[in-house]
Amino acid sequence: MTSTREPSRPREERPAGPRVAFLGPEGTFASEAARLAAPDAARDALSSIGEILDAVRAETADLGVVPLENSIEGSVNLTLDELAFGEPGAMIRGEVTLPVTMNLLTRPGSQLSDIKAVRSQPHALAQCREWLETHLPAAQHDASTSTAEAAREAAESDGAVAALGTQLAAELYGLGVLARDVHDYPGNTTRFVLLSRSMHPATGADKTSLVVFFGEDRPGLLLRILEEFALRGINLTKIESRPTKQQLGEYCIFIDCAGHVSDARVGEALRSVHRHVANLRVLGSYPRADAVRETPPVTDTETAYEDARQWYEGLLSQVGEARGGSIDGGFAGGAGERRDG
Incomplete structure (x- = not known):
């Protein structure tokens, strides 16, 4: 999607110390989320979600705080579109959930x-x-x-x-x-994501967000993508489709999964998904707001993946030239090839 905003300008000199940009003015739920995320940072109240992402891309803000979804009304489409179709340079580094009292x-x-x-x-x-x-x-x-x-x-x-x-x-x-409390449903909560130039290191209680663009439509493609996660014991916490804005009936899929991109099983799943679709954008890996550590099946732990890697490297170490010269002459031409004496 082509942006109508001016391109991000190079970083300008700004006062020392961290700065957080949020959807202003002061007094919004976003301002409260920004205070929770960065209580000691200087604050920039901006007027749109796009401006916040631009500030992070241009490094005039160290952290951007934008709403992503609400427990009653669902996803904030403006945020999804900015993350999926906007310029690179702003990644999800964290999340904050905020009870909403209207x-x-x-x-x-x-x-x-x-x-x-x-x-x-x-x-x-x-x-x-x-x-x-x-x-x-x-x-x-x-x-x-x-x-x-x-x-x-x-x-x-x-x-x-x-x-x-x-x-x-x-x-x-x-x-x-x-x-007071005039909202229709109890438990009204908004999830805000924290944007930065880089992803957060793994903590053991992480979440990864990505968007998949299908390109050529093929039968069973979505199933194959989802199976790559299921086969590795990776829990998917959210799946949502959005129009690509290119043509009617063409969609991309947003996925939230448990784990971090540096986890062996998540990395292997992402590589496998990339085999199915060339256009895959990882939006970020970051600590979960609830700090829940999911326990994968014993066959999908980091230890299991490391053991399998070492075993395979040992297997490959057995491939090589025979000592004392070639002994492959009678069958080096390939299976089934006859060599007459």
């Missing part, structure tokens, strides 16, 4: 009966759809660029505009919390 924010003194419009980021509005239909059936739903921007707009209104957002946004913009 509150109805208004100017102090406003009542539900005063609210004519509710504003927020589109995903936030969708996560509170049922509550809004029950308690504010006549209110208009207006999309804003972020939950914090919606809070700012509500603060500047005459009291007839409410925002869906965080407690922090209410404090930043002088709003009251008219209703």
Whole structure:
């Protein structure tokens, strides 16, 4: 996909110390995720997911924080597309999961009966759809660029505009919390990924994300790709298709799997997948947010792969010229070739 943004410029001089870029302004869930990921870093609140990836590519930010998926609304397609089709140079280095608590924010003194419009980021509005239909059936739903921007707009209104957002946004913009926990489903959680110029070293509790472009469509191709992971005891935690934006009916597949690219079994699986499809992009290997260490079958442990490698190298060491000259004359021509005396 061709980007309409200006190409990333060479790195410019910037103040010393790590910097984290996130989807601003301050008061968004992304700003909270950035604080969790890099509490001591200087902060750059940017206006789009694309700008965050560009900042990482240009090395004007050491870390970028972008939303990847929500437990209610699913994947953030803008992030998936930037990772799959954007310029190289920004890889997933970590992840943060953040519980999402939606509150109805208004100017102090406003009542539900005063609210004519509710504003927020589109995903936030969708996560509170049922509550809004029950308690504010006549209110208009207006999309804003972020939950914090919606809070700012509500603060500047005459009291007839409410925002869906965080407690922090209410404090930043002088709003009251008219209703708490207005999201429709408990356990509402957003997964943010941390982007850097390089992948994180293996920790033993890792995850690898990749995207596979099929190119030529062949029967059974997806099955063969998935089997490469299954044969090595690698758990797939996510599989999702997205249009390639080239032609109707052409898709790429996003896969999250357990393990790190430096793990023998993951490396072997990726090499085997690459035999099936030439266009394979690894988006990153990184520590899992839940720190869960998966235990592979005994035949798929690192020890088992190392034992097999050493055995095979020993086997290859037995290939070579015979001592004392050639003894292969009678059969060196190949199997089945007759040599008459």
